[in-house]
Amino acid sequence: MNTIGRPAHPGRGGHARSTQKGRVADEAALQEIAGLVGDGVWQRDLLIEYLHMIQDHFGCISARHLAALAEHLRIGLAEAYETATFYAHFDVVKEDSAPVAPLTIRICDSIGCCMAGAEALIADLQKTTPKNIRIQSVPCIGRCAEAPAAVVGTKVVMGASVQKLDACIDNGDHEADEDCCMDYAAYCADGGYKLYEAIRSGKLSADNALDVVEASGLRGMGGAGFPTARKWRAVQSRDGIKYLVINADEGEPGTFKDRYILERDPHRVLEGALIAANIIGAREIYFYLRDEYAGLRATLTREIAKLPAGWPHVQLRRGAGSYVCGEESALIESLEGKRGYPRQRPPLPVESGLFGRPTATNNVETLFFLRDILEHGTDWWRAQGRNGGIGLRHYSVSGRVKNPGVKLAPAGLTLSDLLYDYCGGMAEGHDLLAYLPGGASGGIMPAQLSNVPLDFGALEPHGCFIGSAAIIVLSQHDDLKSAARNLMAFFANESCGQCTPCRLGTAKSLKLMQAQHWDVLLLQDLAQVMRDSSICGLGQAAPNPVQSLLRYFPHLFEGDQA
DSSP: OOOOSSOOOBOTTSSBOSSOSSOOOOHHHHHHHHHHHOSSOOOGGGHHHHHHHHHHHHSSEEHHHHHHHHHHHTOOHHHHHHHHHHSTTOOEEOTTSOOOOSEEEEEEOSHHHHHTTHHHHHHHHHHHSOTTEEEEEESOOSOGGGOSOEEETTEEESSOOHHHHHHHHHHTOOSOOOOOOOOHHHHHHTTTTHHHHHHHHTSSOHHHHHHHHHHHTOBOSSSSOOBHHHHHHHHHTSOSOOEEEEEEOOOSTTOOHHHHHHHHOHHHHHHHHHHHHHHHTOSEEEEEEOTTOHHHHHHHHHHHTTSOTTSOEEEEEEOOSOGGGGSHHHHHHHHTTSOOOOOOSSSOTTTSOGGGSOEEEEEHHHHHTHHHHHHHOHHHHHHTOSTTOOSEEEEEEEESBSSOEEEEEETTOBHHHIIIIISOSBOTTOOEEEEESBTBTSOOEEGGGTTSBOSTTTSGGGTOOOTTTEEEEEETTSOHHHHHHHHHHHHHHHOOSSSHHHHHHHHHHHHHHTSSSOBHHHHHHHHHHHHHHOSSHHHHHTTHHHHHHHHHOGGGGTTSBO
16 A cells, blocks of 8 residues: 655654554455456546445455455545445445355335235245345335345346245346347337437537427426426536436336336437437436346446447446435435435536536436437427326336236326226225325325326325326225335335434334324424425435325324324
8 A cells, every 4th residue: 555655653652653553455355356346547436336346246345355445446444334334235244244145035125015915925935045045125126016026146036925936046047137128229220329310410409409308398207307408408508527317226116117118228218318418518428227127237238338439428337225326416426436425405416416517317217208209399299198297107007906017108197097097907806095106205195086197296285296106006905004104114224314304203203103003293293304304305205105194094093192
């Protein structure tokens, strides 16, 4: 390690310290990490990528390897440690810790999978699985339509059962399947990238394209619904280096539309990103994909490599298991190789985002629709909606329906329309009781409001919102209090811990909800504090399911403190 150019500080005896304070990386560990990473310049922003390399190769991240990585990057060991331990998918171990099991089975315990029996499955596996296999309960893995879902190694098992998982273990197939999709050649044969080439060459004005996007009313599909053209204009107007970020870190329980889109047509999303980059003047694109999608990551790695030289460079980066990184400023922190802490605002990311430069962050679905809008025109796009809605949406539908899955349907349609026109109605023996219109954070709507349009602005008067359009349908066989408790447990687990209202508020709310009788007044007080004081949307929206039950299902609280 290079020494700092100043005299060593004398110890108590007046002699210079002969060794460094703290852990010193051993030569073998330094060589192992250097060999793993390979040649090239060490980049601080690639810390999370390096941690993935270590985890993938050694099965865990040991203290000696973490110290070696910190020394290679010239950062403090504490800085490396706090980042590694922030993310759920890194196993950071001490020398005296028991060895990490060679195989891990992860079972989703979020609301959709619990409705399908995940809790019983986990209990059965813990009794019957060999000791050298680790069983973990994990948050949503984006397979809600095939619940309960599990991952053996990196291989997804849908509709999981003890028998299916035992068979997967026995046959040794623990690697993710690479997803089938429209590859680069097929996409180009279907007219792909012609629109981007027209804009890139100047045949189609980037400013005209931006005007079309603005007139279309296209909004962000990741949850907030911010007008896309307004964000792009804010970045376009700034000078210097600029970035475009593709947000594919969907982690909201009930949300799996981005995975569905990318598995089938990744180049439509990439072309949308390239067009957006041209409009705002960005020469580099960062693609942030959640770590749960291992098969999709292999597909994207292959397809991105086929893009022609001279186009903006697309860097595929891998998340590491943190729901809060779906928030754009936390995602940017993660791209910089840090803990995924949401940033205080101002400045906004469009002013100072990735590496302090103006940055536009767009959801996968937003970019997916861009080619259709520019090819078919504003009038066509706006005419697709219903009940005042604009355009189309991919609805992630799960729960008590006959045909769950991603449904491409008009924006603004109602749950009744979605349920009976696209999902075949309720599952046999189930009657509609309630539904979540926007995943875990979007609140809970009663059956009598199934004719409210599923769109931005339409649900807010009812205390809910559409978010990423993750629709979870509940029936008379579901315990609404248990559902709300499951959602709060998710938020308590996924809180990044940066701000006190969210960190303590979610934990305290969960504890109150685990009691036989809920302290309603205290839950309401906590909800108000969390909404008013939390830094990001996680803490602000976490109380929504509880508040919905208090509003629409007051009979559930008879006998509780009022």
